Amino acid sequence: MVMSETRRRLAAILAADVVGFSRLIEIDEDGTVAALTRHRRDTIDPLIVSHGGRVFKTMGDGLLAEFSSVVEAVRCAAAVQEQIAAFNREVPADRRLEFRVGINMGDVLAVADDLLGDGVNIASRIEAVAAPGGVVLSDDAMRQVNGKVPFAFIDLGEHRLKNIARPLHLHALDRARDGVSPTRSVRRDLTLPDRPSIAVLPFDNLSSDPAQAMLCDAMAEDIIIDLSRFHSLFVIARDSSFLYRSRPADVRRIGAELGVRYLLEGSLRRAGGKIRVTVQLIETATSHHVWAERYDKEAAELFALQDEVTRAIVGRLVNRLQRADLEIARRKPPDSLQAYEYWLAATNAHELGTAEGHAEAKALYEKALATDPRYARAHAGLAELCYMELLVGAWGQPREPILEEALEHARRSVELDESDAQPHVILGWVHMMRREFDRAVKHWAIADELNPNDAEVTMSRATAHAFLGEPEAGLEMAEAALRLNPYCPDWYLSDKAVIHFIAHQYEPALAIYGSIGELYPHSALWHAAAAAKAGRAEEAQAQAAAFLAQAQQSWAGDPKATPTDQVNWLVDSLPFKRDADVAHFREGLRSAGLPI
Structure with missing residues (x-):
């Protein structure tokens, strides 16, 4: 057997895929495939070649291309988006194929005609940040094109992307003059509120x-x-x-x-x-x-x-x-600036959403408390790390000890600073996870009174109301949160998809998953249930299989646990108040082919 030669090199990687491809296939499978084939044949592939690139991988509705020059990759991406936008002007809005593009400059491993490594993975992840019709660059790519292309760019700041350990600084090609928004979730129809x-x-x-x-x-x-x-x-x-x-x-x-x-x-x-x-x-x-x-x-x-x-x-x-x-407005500051700086570093690590980030955050929160034992925010951070571990960490652990620790920190945080909304939100969620619904509602009402403009508080309350059996109220709150945060992070949308499912609104939930993918390990469960309820059997089965694979990897409970045990453990962890909502969710999962 002849082994393929492998070698490393720097390359500019362009990742592109179709926005909402599953929805388009559902509406018109033959027409969507024909349109994608036409775009590839007449526009995308010729432009890639003319700018010195090559396609090295295709994934159904997406592709990966290599360029020796980042400048040419950006020029190619801009030309592709311009030509497809011109074509789409004659296509009904619900039938348009729109592409997102991500570009990264990085080290890759060449294996025969394929490319592997972080340079490729990062391009694929940042592509998901782009707006429909948009182009997003990593900071490494931006440094190569700065001043060399006739385009304006928008600094998007740092983003934490799935399975990428460090935060990445991103930049978007500014095509607002053509009516293309700089990021996926910005809204152009915003009117001034009736107050300052x-x-x-x-x-x-x-x-x-x-x-x-x-x-x-x-x-x-x-x-x-x-x-x-x-x-x-x-x-x-x-x-x-x-x-x-x-x-x-x-x-x-x-x-x-x-x-x-x-x-x-x-x-x-x-x-x-x-x-x-x-x-x-x-x-x-x-x-x-x-x-x-x-x-x-x-x-x-x-x-x-x-x-x-x-x-x-x-x-x-x-x-x-x-x-x-x-x-x-007078929150209680820490007694020490050093404690504050530890807390800042902890929140940055916390937001990575990885096991390593959570471990680093816990150590830094504890350092903040060692410096200032009365620092309410540090207690709140530790409480949130506890209960999030049940949903996005290692599954199968005993719930009560973790929730007891979360309750201790959350209560202490509120005792130390009753005027800060965030500790009340976290204490509310701890009570919610413990099925103490009345206590949860009390603390969310306090949080809303303390900080009515906090988008995260509003979005957290929106999700809570859905689990309390009031998804319509939850959707109203979610819209209010999106107005307060027009460029909202993906977790807002992921939570909104859950609210849509609980409200029996499956297509809106699926549209969100088509846009942002499955943000959390358990998101595949909601996606599978929504697809099954919407009659999309193949999509539902694919998400069910993805969840079972994730469960196998993340399970930290009884090693003899069956897939049925694993699915039931996670469903039982969700804080539904109404039996009817639990039954509705289980029915969707069962229809998707999950053992439950």
Whole structure:
């Protein structure tokens, strides 16, 4: 047998696939296949060749191509999207084939005609971040094309992608002038709310130390949290406003895209024990500077500075401040700046969503508590790590000890700072997982009162209402969360798909899975049940098989457990209040061919 030669090299990898291909096949299988074949034959493949590339793998509705030049890969992607967009103008909206494209520059392993390795995997993952008709580049690719192509780009900031351990900095080809949104979930029909509305942009790091960028982000994020507590304001979530990092500040355009009347910009410089913060409040319609201020403080006074900035902004946007709102806005800061910095590092690791990230986060939360035992946020982080482990960690473990630990940390967090909404949300979910529904509802109501503009609180409550047997109310809350966070992260959409299923709305759930895939290990269960209920037997069976494979890999319980035991364990972990909703879910899983 002749062994294939393997070698490593740098390559630009282009990954592309069709948005919502399963839905299109369901509507018109023959027409969809014919359209895809035509696009490949007449547009995509010729453009790849003309820009010096080659297709090395196809996957039904997608492909992977290699280029020796990132510049040519980007030019090819832009040309492909332009020609397909022109073709689609004559096609009904529900029949259009739209492509997402991701481009990465990285090290690959060549095996015969195939390419393997992180360079390929990253291109495939970032492709999923692109909007329909959009192109997203990794930071490595962006460095190669900067100033060499006649296109504008939007800095999307850091993203944490499935099965990629480190966060990746991404950039989107800016085709907004052609009516193509920069990311999948942005909405163009946003109108101004009926109360003062604001977005806080990420603060610029003017320090010589790049590591201070994390502190800049934390400063802006904490101001967002504090502003969100005022019922008389409408505040855009961090995920959406931080997408404008490093982007030229066209305040009129940002205001239109986010649907807000005001923007807050700022910068932070830290040198030794001193910090200088500069902030300015701008009216988006006129670019008029409503207010600007510079603060010079000791680093230890950071939390008092955040409170001062918040008061100044609210004082200019709201005619009359109520004392209750002012009191609500005062969260209890940690006693130590070091504890705060440990907490910042912990949340970054926590959000990776990996076992390694969770282990690192736990160690950092514990360091924060060792520095300041009364730091409420660190207790809240440990509580969330506990109960998330039951759903996305190693399955099959005894639930009660984990939930007891979660309850202890969540209660302690609320005791230490009753004015912070997030600990109430986490305590609510711990009670929910323990089937203590009335207690859960109580804490979510408190969280909503404390922070009515927090998109994550709103989305968490939306999902909770669905499990409580009120999916219609959950969908209304989900829409409110999406308005607060127009560029929402994928977990909002994944949760919304679950709410749709509980509401017996299978096609909307499947449309979401067609767009973002299965975000969590247990998402395949919901996808399988929705597909079965919608009569898509082949899709349902494929998702059922995917779940069983995942269960085999993630199971940490009794080694003698059968697939039936594994499915039942996870279903029993879900906090359904109504027996009818459990039966509905089990029926869908059974129809998908799962042993239950």
